[in-house]
Amino acid sequence: MADQLPSSRESKSAAQEAAKDRISQARSQSRSPTAWANEIIKGDRSALSQAITLTESSKPSDQLMLDILLQAVQSNKKETASIRIGITGVPGVGKSTFIECYGLLLLERNHRVAVLAVDPSSGITKGSILGDKTRMEMLSREKNAFIRPSPTASALGGITRGTHEAILLCEAAGFDRILIETVGVGQSEIAVRECSDAFVLLMLPGGGDELQGIKRGIMEMADVLLINKSDGSGKSLARETAAQYLQALHLMPPNPAGHSVAVQLISALENQGIDTFENHLFGLVTDWKSNGAFDKRRGDQAMHLFEKHVQQFSMQSRWGDTGAEKLWQATMAHVQTGQINPYTAARSWMQQETT
Ligand SMILES: Nc1nc2c(ncn2[C@@H]2O[C@H](COP(=O)(O)OP(=O)(O)OP(=O)(O)O)[C@@H](O)[C@H]2O)c(=O)[nH]1
Ligand SMILES: [Mg+2]
Known part of the structure; x- marks a missing residue:
C-alpha cells in the first residue's frame, strides 16, 4: 500500500501544502532576520521550515538571508549536544520504517528528533515527502519531531548544498538528534556521510556473499551495519548474512574512527533490536567524544x-x-x-x- 502513487486526495493536499508554503514564504521575506532567527530559536516550526527552504535556493537574496540567519542563530549553538546520524541503504530496505521506530524511541528518551532526507533528484521530492509522511505517520504527529526533506540538486549538479545548513538550523531550533536519510542511490551517500557524526547502513537479509562495487564502498564508510527485516522467515537468513558481513569487515581497512563495526539484526516493522542499536550508537559517540574523534x-x-x-x-x-x-x-x-x-x-x- 505504502508504495502506491499518491492518491488524488494526496495530490490535492500537496498542492495545498505548496500554496501554503508560497504564502508563508512571501510573508517570511518581509520580516526582519533577527525576528526570524528568534522564532527559529523558540522552536517555531514554520519559521524553521521556511529557513530550510532558503538552503535549497540558489537565489543570491535567499543566500544572503540564510547567511544572516545562520549567524544570528549561532548564538544559540547547541551543536555539540546534538548527534547527527546518517542512514542509508538500498530503496525498500526499510529506512523510513526504521526512522519512524527509532525516532519514537528517541522521543521516549526525551530527545527532540529532526529528520532530513537528502534526495539528489529533488524534482519528485513533494511526492516522496507524502510517501514518507505516511510511512512515518506516528513520528510526524509528534510535537518533538520535525520531518523535512532537504533536496540537494542544483542547476550545476552540486549535491551537498543545504544539508549541513539545514542541520544547523534544526539544532538551533533545539533538535538534538538529527536523522539524515539518503533517498536514491549513488552520490547522496557520500553527501550524507560528509555531514553526519555516525553513518548507519541498513542491509537486507541475503546477498552477503556478493560484496562488491558500490555496496563494498559504502560498507567501508559505515559505523554500524543493521540487517533489517530480521523477522519471520527472514530471521535465519539474516543471521547467516550477519556472519558473512562480519567476515567481510575483517578484510576491510579499519573504520576511520578506529573502532570495529558492529553488525546487528533488527526488525523495524516489529520494533526489534532498535534499543540495542541506540545503546551501541550512544556508546560509540561517547567514546568518540572522549578520544577526540567526534570533534x-x-x-x-x-x-x-x-x-x-x-x-x-x-x-x-x-x-x-x-x-x-x-x-x-x-x-x-x-x-x-x-x-x-x-x-x-x-x-x-x-x-x-x-x-
Ligand atoms: N518484514 C519487514 N518488512 C519491513 C521492515 N521494515 C520495512 N519493511 C517493509 O519494507 C517496505 C519498504 O520500507 P520503507 O521503510 O519504505 O523503505 P525505504 O528504505 O525507506 O524505501 P525508499 O524510501 O523507497 O528508499 C515497506 O513495505 C515496509 O513495510 C522490517 O523490519 N521487516
Ligand atoms: Mg524511505
Whole structure:
C-alpha cells in the first residue's frame, strides 16, 4: 500500500501544502532576520521550515538571508549536544520504517528528533515527502519531531548544498538528534556521510556473499551495519548474512574512527533490536567524544564543506554572467569529444569574457 502513487486526495493536499508554503514564504521575506532567527530559536516550526527552504535556493537574496540567519542563530549553538546520524541503504530496505521506530524511541528518551532526507533528484521530492509522511505517520504527529526533506540538486549538479545548513538550523531550533536519510542511490551517500557524526547502513537479509562495487564502498564508510527485516522467515537468513558481513569487515581497512563495526539484526516493522542499536550508537559517540574523534570528524567536515561552498559560490558567480550557459554547453561539447582537455577547458571557461 505504502508504495502506491499518491492518491488524488494526496495530490490535492500537496498542492495545498505548496500554496501554503508560497504564502508563508512571501510573508517570511518581509520580516526582519533577527525576528526570524528568534522564532527559529523558540522552536517555531514554520519559521524553521521556511529557513530550510532558503538552503535549497540558489537565489543570491535567499543566500544572503540564510547567511544572516545562520549567524544570528549561532548564538544559540547547541551543536555539540546534538548527534547527527546518517542512514542509508538500498530503496525498500526499510529506512523510513526504521526512522519512524527509532525516532519514537528517541522521543521516549526525551530527545527532540529532526529528520532530513537528502534526495539528489529533488524534482519528485513533494511526492516522496507524502510517501514518507505516511510511512512515518506516528513520528510526524509528534510535537518533538520535525520531518523535512532537504533536496540537494542544483542547476550545476552540486549535491551537498543545504544539508549541513539545514542541520544547523534544526539544532538551533533545539533538535538534538538529527536523522539524515539518503533517498536514491549513488552520490547522496557520500553527501550524507560528509555531514553526519555516525553513518548507519541498513542491509537486507541475503546477498552477503556478493560484496562488491558500490555496496563494498559504502560498507567501508559505515559505523554500524543493521540487517533489517530480521523477522519471520527472514530471521535465519539474516543471521547467516550477519556472519558473512562480519567476515567481510575483517578484510576491510579499519573504520576511520578506529573502532570495529558492529553488525546487528533488527526488525523495524516489529520494533526489534532498535534499543540495542541506540545503546551501541550512544556508546560509540561517547567514546568518540572522549578520544577526540567526534570533534575531529566535525572539524574535518567543516573544512571540507568550506572548500565545497567556495567552489560552488565561484562557479555560481561565473554562471551568473550572460552567455555563460552557452559557453558552458559549447565547452562541454569540446571536452566530450576530446577537442580540449578538461583542465584547459576549465581554465578557459573561468576566464573567457561572455558578456
Ligand atoms: N518484514 C519487514 N518488512 C519491513 C521492515 N521494515 C520495512 N519493511 C517493509 O519494507 C517496505 C519498504 O520500507 P520503507 O521503510 O519504505 O523503505 P525505504 O528504505 O525507506 O524505501 P525508499 O524510501 O523507497 O528508499 C515497506 O513495505 C515496509 O513495510 C522490517 O523490519 N521487516
Ligand atoms: Mg524511505
